[in-house]
Amino acid sequence: MQAVRSLVGGASGPQYLTGDKSAIDAFIDEFDVFLFDCDGVLWSGDHLFPSIPETISMLRERKKQLVFVTNNSTKSRADYKKKFDSMGIQASEEEVFGSSYSAAVYISRILKLPEPKNKVYVLGESGVEQELKSEGVPFCGGTDPLLRREMTPEDFKHVSDGSLLDDDVGIVLTGLDYHPSYIKYALGQAYLRRGAKFLATNIDSTLPSAGTLFPGAGSISAPLIQASGQEPLALGKPSQAMMDAIEGKFQFDRKKACMVGDRMNTDIEFGIKGGLGGTLCVLTGVSKKEEFLASGAKVVPSAYVDALGDLLG
Ligand SMILES: O=C(O)[C@H](O)[C@H](O)COP(=O)(O)O
Numbered sequence: 001m002q003a004v005r006s007l008v009g010g011a012s013g014p015q016y017l018t019g020d021k022s023a024i025d026a027f028i029d030e031f032d033v034f035l036f037d038c039d040g041v042l043w044s045g046d047h048l049f050p051s052i053p054e055t056i057s058m059l060r061e062r063k064k065q066l067v068f069v070t071n072n073s074t075k076s077r078a079d080y081k082k083k084f085d086s087m088g089i090q091a092s093e094e095e096v097f098g099s100s101y102s103a104a105v106y107i108s109r110i111l112k113l114p115e116p117k118n119k120v121y122v123l124g125e126s127g128v129e130q131e132l133k134s135e136g137v138p139f140c141g142g143t144d145p146l147l148r149r150e151m152t153p154e155d156f157k158h159v160s161d162g163s164l165l166d167d168d169v170g171i172v173l174t175g176l177d178y179h180p181s182y183i184k185y186a187l188g189q190a191y192l193r194r195g196a197k198f199l200a201t202n203i204d205s206t207l208p209s210a211g212t213l214f215p216g217a218g219s220i221s222a223p224l225i226q227a228s229g230q231e232p233l234a235l236g237k238p239s240q241a242m243m244d245a246i247e248g249k250f251q252f253d254r255k256k257a258c259m260v261g262d263r264m265n266t267d268i269e270f271g272i273k274g275g276l277g278g279t280l281c282v283l284t285g286v287s288k289k290e291e292f293l294a295s296g297a298k299v300v301p302s303a304y305v306d307a308l309g310d311l312l313g
Pocket residue numbers: 037038039040069070071072073176202204205206207208215216217218
């Protein structure tokens with residue numbers, strides 16, 4: 001398969017910017033818009049990386065448009081605004097475009113299933129529920145406390161005879177769920193068996209948090225993929241449906257935009273397949289430089305830094 005190389009990266013491969021002030025300035029001047037990944041770039045869970053608020057302010061002072069594009073569906077745009085505020089990062093709710101919002105927009109404005117069969121069975125956290133609510137999409141499952149329990153012998157009968165199922169469910173949507181349970185998977189499988197559409201906010205295999213890696217959204221949906229034999233349509237990075245929606249909302253010239261991320265097969269691939277002018281890999285998250293410096297590497301960023309704060313030079 002032809003290597004997915006970015007446009008800016010020289011023939012000699014990605015530029016290493018850390019410690020090179022003039023190269024950093026030249027790189028920043030190339031772009032008017034920065035799309036920022038969050039987990040692994042700005043923070044690792046609740047741990048904020050060094051100089052992030054200052055770096056964001058510096059880019060604002062240089063009149064850059066910023067958009068925060070996260071695959072983490074556990075939080076809504078409003079939740080992210082609270083997190084930004086709690087960490088002293090100057091950002092607005094309007095600038096957030098998460099995979100839970102991407103999924104809600106896809107379901108309400110593109111899929112548009114006819115009522116009453118337009119209800120979504122959620123395997124995920126409140127971020128998904130809040131964004132579905134913001135788009136007026138009915139849902140069930142998700143954070144329902146009745147599903148955070150053991151599966152009982154009666155449950156097997158009631159899933160099988162359908163009495164535990166909601167007849168209005170037409171979609172199964174999976175995201176990162178910190179409370180997976182056997183009954184949640186059993187219901188999801190039953191809805192898919194009835195013909196419900198299978199969607200995922202994202203399929204990242206791992207989640208960078210607290211300085212290490214944990215099971216990601218892709219690891220949460222995997223049992224349902226196994227049990228149903230179906231693959232979901234993923235609506236987060238690197239999905240280009242998400243890129244089109246972001247471009248539509250924020251109106252920018254893709255050639256003057258740069259995607260900043262920590263993961264090759266989501267962030268960097270998202271930017272390259274989206275035809276953006278550049279991509280910047282930050283080595284504080286999932287991907288290590290060996291992954292893209294290796295000969296024959298399939299996804300290669302334009303440039304990379306050890307940490308986002310290095311852009312302060
Ligand atoms: O498992 C997940 O959902 C991902 O690891 C997490 O969402 C990544 O978030 P991002 O790096 O796109 O902010």
